[in-house]
Amino acid sequence: MAMKNILALVVLVSILGVSVAIPSPNLDLSYYKSECRDAEEIVRKVTKEHVGPQKTLAAALLRMHFHDCFVRGCDASLLLKSPNNDAERDAIPNLSVRGYEVVDAAKSALEEKCPGVVSCADVLSLVARDAVVEIGGPWWSVPLGRRDGRISRKDEANLPSPFADIATLKKNFSDKGFTANELAVLSGAHTIGISTCGLVNPRIYNFTGNGDSDPAMNPSYVQELKQRCKPTDSTTTVDMDPGSVEKFDSHYFNAVSEKKGLFVSDSALLNDPETKLYIEKQAKLGGPTFNKDFADAMVKLGKLEVLTGNNGEIRAKCSVVN
Structure with a gap:
């Protein structure tokens, strides 16, 4: 493609709010063109079949992709x-990860059509994108050609914690090559997330050990949460973005700006000038750049390590090495 055509394409997708990846030297947008031409369509169809009737799976699959990429790439x-x-899946932060059946179903469909060709890593990257699109979120191109790792260790699953302060979060993301702004952008994934009262109750009932709530939370929001989460309740689910949990949009930033971030890590975004500025901009203006920013950040995430x-393998089944 001539350079002027590439530039025209970049301008077009910027207007539409989607992201086109500039492939890394080792990944290629047309990687399966000759060996499995319909790979993306097969994954899209399976994802739609699962996420369509169960919208909360979108958040689960997006989270799965993030948790995978942040450990060993x-x-x-x-x-x-x-x-x-x-x-890794046995580590405490991953015990609540769900949606494996979607990846397995997509991989199974691919094995029928193109056995031994498409990696589970590529399937997971595509499923995460297609799940977000299914609930109204942005589309981004996914360069392909990842291979599957053979090592998975529980003690390596050092993922960003929902109880982390801003300094810790910035280091977590910086260590993986992400800026503070991208930390705020990727936190926007919580617009479709849910949690359990078990992770929320310490903030609203006994934050410092004196029966108090976290002063970083809006008092009215604390009362709303107490109506849903009783002190000993650890299983009831709570929306991370009240009123907008099944739709991928910028409403999360409105919630955080109003001190209604569900986790400590959400509220902490207001404690850094750069992340706070991004949140306030999206909240005030209705998320004018969020879709494009999120798409760009997801392209970057998908290239992580x-x-x-000749490294790794193409697994026949995603749950076991060959």
Whole structure:
């Protein structure tokens, strides 16, 4: 494609609010063109079949992709099972990860059409994108060619904590090559997230050990949460973006700006000038750039420490190494 055509394409997608990846040297937008031409369409169809009737799966699949990429890169190591319960999926932050059946179904469909060709890492990257699109979120191009890792260790699953302060969060993301602004952007994924009262109750009932609530939370929001979460309740679910949990939009930033962030890590975004500025801009103006920003950040996330070439393998089943 001539350079002027590339520039025209970039201008067009910027207007439409979607993101086109500029492929890294090791990933390619047309990677499966010759060996499995319909790969993306197969994954899209399976994802739609699952997420269409169960919208909350979109958040689960997006979270799965994030949790996979932040540990050992985007190598599908999170999908591996261990007979000793010592794989990534057995780590405490991953015990609530769900949606594996969607990835497995997409992989199974691909194996029928193109056996041994498409990696589980690529399937997970595509499923996350297609799940977001299914609930009205932005589309982004996914360069392909990742290979699957053979190692998955529970003790390596050091993921950003919902109880983290802003300094810790910025370091977590900086260590992976993300800016503070991108931390705020990716936190916007909480617009479709849910949690359980077990993670929320310490903030609203006993924040400092004296029976108090977190002063960083809007008092009226604390009362709303107490109506839903009783002190000993650890299983009832709570929307991370009240009133907009099934739609991917910028409403999360309105909630955070009003001190209605569900987690400590959400509220902490107001404690840094750069992340606070981004939140207030999106909240005040109705999220004018959020879709494009999020798409760009997801393209970057999908390239994190990928295995390519002769590294890794193409698993026949996503839960076990070959």
